Amino acid sequence: RGPQVFSGYWKKAEETAEVFVPAVDGDDAGPWFRTGDIVTIDADGFVSIVDRIKELIITAGFNVAPSEVEDALRSHPSVADVAVLGLPSALSGEEVVAAVVLVPGAELDAQALRDFLRPNLAGYKVPKRIIAVDGLPKSLIGKVIRREVRDALQTESHALQ
Template sequence: LNLPEESAKAVVDGWFRTGDLGTKDADGYLWIVDRKKDMVLRNGYNVYPREVEEVLVAHPAVSSAAVFGVAHEVHGQEIMAAVVLTPGADVDAASLAEYAKEKLAAYKYPRRVEIVEALPLGPSGKVLKRELVVIYETELAVVVAPQV
């Protein structure tokens, strides 16, 4: 798409690397799990945001969710979720975090959930997770900044 440098990086040994991560089941079918660039590394564990998002959107009060990693001094990255509620839903962020905690492994559930009006979307309609990372890492840096 007129990006020769990016195209050159994506082709390795004649294979085009999409950045998608997947698994192959017992029947030989490939299943896309997530994007490599979206994977969160928490305490040495790989966490696929899509898995956490699927749990959150299964909650009746959640219409959409974006899960992403924010920098953390101890864990490397911490798992965070921004969720949009269904109209008229009455649930708080702590309840959603607890819901996810009950359904996911201990290293996978989001330690912080933010309820938002809308998720930032790009022209193709995909959630711009990098924007969420910038917003919340900046916010967290301000919150934990040492007092002068």
């Protein structure tokens, strides 16, 4: 809420109703805007953005924040860039999949990457599939376009640039 928050989507009343939460008792400031961010608040009251709710992967009933897995993979010396997302799985609902851009000269050793992740991530967060790609599609501001990554991985083309 506040003067910087928009009042709703143009001619889309249903979508507007989905993202605005009515004010609670005693709060006369008007409705709150649901950003879709997952946050934590530390003991000092500082807020940290963890991920986006729409990007959350639910595998076998467990929640996985893609950014946590991406940060862990980026710390490996062979990984230049990465996108982690959930793909449909008959067994677990979604499976954790990583599209990895390797540094020049590196070769993909998916098992070695999983072994690297295991000391720092719960087992359900470790990607079931790790796929080497040439590049990741990015927006003008440098954010990975996850929809395009998902589409490419689901069609098995893996032709990401």
